[in-house]
Amino acid sequence: MALKPRKTVLLYINGVRHEIGADRAGWMLADYLRVSMGLTGTKIVCAEGDCGACTVLRFFPGLGKKNAGRSREFLSVNSCITTIAQLDGSSLVTIDALAKGDELNPVQEAMKSCHGSQCGFCTPGFVMALSGLVEKKIGAGVGGKLDRKEAQNALTGNLCRCTGYQQIVDAAASFEVRTCDSVGKRFYNGAQEKELKAALAKPVSLASEEFIFFAPVGLGEACRFLARAPAARPLASATDLGVVHNKGIRRIEKALSLHLVPELYALKISSSGVVSAGARVTLAELRRALKEKCPEVARFLDLFASPQIKNIATLVGNVANASPIADTPPFLLACNAVVKIAGPRGKRSVPLKEFYLGYRKTDLRKGELVASIEFTLPAAGELFALYKVSERKDLDISCVNAGLALGLDKKGAIRGARLAFGGMAATPVRVARTEKILEGKVPSAELLREAQASLQDELTPLSDVRGSSAFRRVLAGNLLKRFFREKLEIQS
Numbered sequence: 001m002a003l004k005p006r007k008t009v010l011l012y013i014n015g016v017r018h019e020i021g022a023d024r025a026g027w028m029l030a031d032y033l034r035v036s037m038g039l040t041g042t043k044i045v046c047a048e049g050d051c052g053a054c055t056v057l058r059f060f061p062g063l064g065k066k067n068a069g070r071s072r073e074f075l076s077v078n079s080c081i082t083t084i085a086q087l088d089g090s091s092l093v094t095i096d097a098l099a100k101g102d103e104l105n106p107v108q109e110a111m112k113s114c115h116g117s118q119c120g121f122c123t124p125g126f127v128m129a130l131s132g133l134v135e136k137k138i139g140a141g142v143g144g145k146l147d148r149k150e151a152q153n154a155l156t157g158n159l160c161r162c163t164g165y166q167q168i169v170d171a172a173a174s175f176e177v178r179t180c181d182s183v184g185k186r187f188y189n190g191a192q193e194k195e196l197k198a199a200l201a202k203p204v205s206l207a208s209e210e211f212i213f214f215a216p217v218g219l220g221e222a223c224r225f226l227a228r229a230p231a232a233r234p235l236a237s238a239t240d241l242g243v244v245h246n247k248g249i250r251r252i253e254k255a256l257s258l259h260l261v262p263e264l265y266a267l268k269i270s271s272s273g274v275v276s277a278g279a280r281v282t283l284a285e286l287r288r289a290l291k292e293k294c295p296e297v298a299r300f301l302d303l304f305a306s307p308q309i310k311n312i313a314t315l316v317g318n319v320a321n322a323s324p325i326a327d328t329p330p331f332l333l334a335c336n337a338v339v340k341i342a343g344p345r346g347k348r349s350v351p352l353k354e355f356y357l358g359y360r361k362t363d364l365r366k367g368e369l370v371a372s373i374e375f376t377l378p379a380a381g382e383l384f385a386l387y388k389v390s391e392r393k394d395l396d397i398s399c400v401n402a403g404l405a406l407g408l409d410k411k412g413a414i415r416g417a418r419l420a421f422g423g424m425a426a427t428p429v430r431v432a433r434t435e436k437i438l439e440g441k442v443p444s445a446e447l448l449r450e451a452q453a454s455l456q457d458e459l460t461p462l463s464d465v466r467g468s469s470a471f472r473r474v475l476a477g478n479l480l481k482r483f484f485r486e487k488l489e490i491q492s
């Protein structure tokens with residue numbers, strides 16, 4: 001029997017229960033906090049996920065027993081690009097709740113005493129991002145001072161225009177984690193979990209004049225909804241969609257959310273290195289899962305966006321968004337990824353290299369969505385590197401990115417060359433002609449020059465604000481050169 005859908009979403013904010021209907025569920029969380037709740041500690045500056053002023057902490061208890069406690073931590077997320085509806089079932093903590101009356105918590109006190117705040121506009125975001133790191137440390141049973149490097153990494157999603165970062169990092173490294181109370185312990189409890197989990201077992205259907213939101217509990221129902229309502233868009237974590245919505249380019253008006261479908265949270269790694277990541281798997285979860293098995297992926301993901309974005313953004317969203325400069329497609333192309341698609345007529349699989357049909361165009365048909373991505377990690381002994389070239393090292397969109405993999409046979413000849421680039425064509429691409437040139441040959445400076453020349457022929461980059469076509473061609477050739485130098489010690 002079909003479950004009766006809920007007409008509201010349920011979440012907790014600073015330990016207080018909120019049931020929110022269609023009239024406000026399409027709002028961004030930051031607006032809801034500030035306008036509806038008067039919690040003006042959370043600031044809005046860029047409204048694009050770039051500055052971190054709107055950072056809050058979020059815990060999602062997971063679905064059923066299988067997904068329960070995937071991560072017990074309250075994680076930092078940007079509230080300016082996150083709709084209330086997609087946070088259904090979450091417990092949130094904002095800056096307003098950290099102090100106990102007039103008594104600042106140790107993170108706030110440190111920012112004050114180390115002069116980490118001037119105009120103060122960015123300060124709530126810094127405090128919340130650091131509180132997310134503190135929460136992680138408490139969860140891991142670590143009680144000492146924060147490491148400066150780790151604090152800097154936790155703050156890559158926060159911008160300050162007046163204080164300068166030195167004092168902020170000084171503040172981060174000045175207090176003992178053991179002096180901090182866990183926000184999880186303060187604002188989350190068994191009763192809350194029981195209620196959230198009971199709600200998460202039921203679908204949601206919201207409709208107002210401006211906002212339609214459907215969240216089914218099964219994949220079949222999701223596809224049937226998409227087939228009936230082709231104008232509806234799958235909404236994952238909205239780190240792409242929320243930005244275009246806020247810019248007024250394309251509003252989130254009719255959304256299908258997959259957050260109640262348990263199978264989409266699965267992240268499996270087989271003993272032969274085949275990874276399967278469901279549509280709800282976040283980039284932070286993927287990084288954690290691959291850190292030991294494939295450190296190159298973890299290193300590369302450190303250059304992806306900010307912790308706030310990665311804590312919520314999905315791998316599937318990055319692929320389905322079909323941006324030619326998205327960072328994960330070249331890596332996935334080099335790992336022979338296959339897109340697992342679910343639709344009204346059942347499931348099908350499409351190799352990622354055939355998934356992109358043109359600029360921002362995918363092979364998804366009416367009623368279809370991406371259920372998961374499957375890819376194979378490089379085998380032991382294979383040469384593998386992921387590169388990203390952007391103006392800034394942290395929190396920047398790529399000009400060109402690449403995923404490069406080569407095997408060598410016993411005679412030292414190249415086997416299974418997989419070279420993939422982003423930012424070099426209307427879609428992320430594998431360069432089949434150049435791969436063929438390398439195949440079966442022993443690497444040499446001459447072979448590298450031949451492959452570099454072939455790349456120039458095979459790739460047709462566009463010129464845009466991040467780089468001219470000519471610049472991008474030079475970059476692609478140089479990335480191949482770097483790969484040969486780093487992995488084979490060959491210079492052209």
Ligand SMILES: Cc1cc2nc3c(=O)[nH]c(=O)nc-3n(C[C@H](O)[C@H](O)[C@H](O)COP(=O)(O)OP(=O)(O)OC[C@H]3O[C@@H](n4cnc5c(N)ncnc54)[C@H](O)[C@@H]3O)c2cc1C
Nearest residue numbers: 049236237238239240241305314317318320326327369370
């Ligand atoms: C500040 C900032 C920094 C960023 N930095 C980077 C970066 O360094 N590198 C990079 O590559 N990207 C970056 N991004 C872009 C974005 O974070 C990623 O593309 C992210 O992976 C999108 O995932 P999401 O879950 O938020 O997707 P959403 O925004 O929810 O969805 C993205 C698109 O995918 C579609 N979609 C989602 N799920 C499915 C599904 N299951 N089936 C079919 N279609 C689906 C949606 O309809 C939408 O068109 C950045 C974004 C911001 C705001």
Ligand code: FES
Nearest residue numbers: 045049051052080
């Ligand atoms: S306001 Fe800048 S990240 Fe949200």
Ligand code: FES
Nearest residue numbers: 118119122160161
């Ligand atoms: S203290 Fe003014 S923006 Fe950071």
